[in-house]
Amino acid sequence: MTNSYDSFQKRRLRSSYASVIISIAIVLFMLGVLGLILLKSNKVANHFKEEVVMSLFLKDSITKAQIEGFRQALLEKEYTKNIFFISKDEAAQSYKKDLGEDFLEFLGDNPLKNGIDLYLKADYVTADKMEALEKEFKQNAFIADVSYDKPLVKQLTKNIQRVSFWLLILSGFFGLVAIILINSSIRLSIYAKRFNIKTMQMVGATKSFIRRPFIWQSVKLGFIAAIIALVGLAIVIYYINKYIPSLELVKDYLSLTYLVAGIFLVSFIITWISTFFATQRFLNLQTNDLYY
Incomplete structure (x- = not known):
């Protein structure tokens, strides 16, 4: 028992x-x-932050050596994740594919500019920091214009x-x-x-x-x-x-x-x-x- x-x-x-x-x-x-x-x-x-691109459009007057020097300087910046140089000819080919027709035949000349696609580190992808970088780049003698999707960054x-x-x-x-x-x-x-x-x-x-x-x-x-x-x-x-x-x-x-x-x-x-x-x-x- x-x-x-x-x-x-x-x-x-x-x-x-x-x-x-x-x-x-x-x-x-x-x-x-x-x-x-x-x-x-x-x-x-x-x-997702590091997929946001800031496009830097370069002036036509700068040389290839200056472009390379500027590209190397960007790579050394603490905010840079990655960069890609896009020539005006490559940009034209891309637009041609998107539009489905050769717009250069109509215009007769390539109005696009050489550019650098800048991908920032995540900490710098905020509205305030990107605006500060935009102002800094616009003061650069090599850059004609700066473009990025501001509503996307804020959202x-x-x-x-x-x-x-x-x-x-x-x-x-x-x-x-x-x-x-x-x-x-x-x-x-x-x-x-x-x-x-x-x-x-x-x-x-x-x-x-x-x-x-x-x-x-x-x-x-x-x-x-x-x-x-x-x-x-x-x-x-x-x-x-x-x-x-x-x-x-x-x-x-x-x-x-x-x-x-x-x-x-x-x-x-x-x-x-x-x-x-x-x-x-x-x-x-x-x-x-x-x-x-």
Whole structure:
């Protein structure tokens, strides 16, 4: 009879541990996906910013040597991501394809200018910084005119700020949900052992002595859950990298390190705090209150 009861208790305990691990793993997986979005949102935003082009149209009077010197000077600027020189003949061919007819036959002369397409680093793709650069370039003796899509830059900046704000709100919400769910799972696990806690307390064990094994048990369960969550995230990252290789998830070792460390850190902090307060509650209860 005793062996049967002990076997039942062990199965019940394993079932309790399994439910806690699964609950924590699901929550950590959700947080991991959100963390991945947050870490890569900046890269995605920067990718779109660095696709914005500022066209510098050069004066006809400057020589090839001056153009090359100006191009080299631009490459050394801190704001330059990349540059491409486009001759007036190449620009004419491009316009001819877009229009579907040879406009040079009608005009008789090529009115276009040699130009440089300047791609800026993401930090400089804002309305204020691009306007400042535009003024600077217009004062340059080699440049006839400067052109870029001002409405696009303003809209891009506004949309990125909006998305960042809502991601922050969403992160706070999921963080709160994670704390509540993990705390509930651990409280239920501790609740099943409330009589053991009170028995240990009645025979003279200190609160810290009673609390310690429960805390480390929960931390170990959280560690196992974190590993499971990371396995799930690894599968998600594999398929994202397979279908959207431009994000370079697998090669971004720094972001992946932050993600793994963050999952383990969140698991440790939440399980430790939740177990501490759950055991503290039962330690402070009177014996008669344990039945309710």
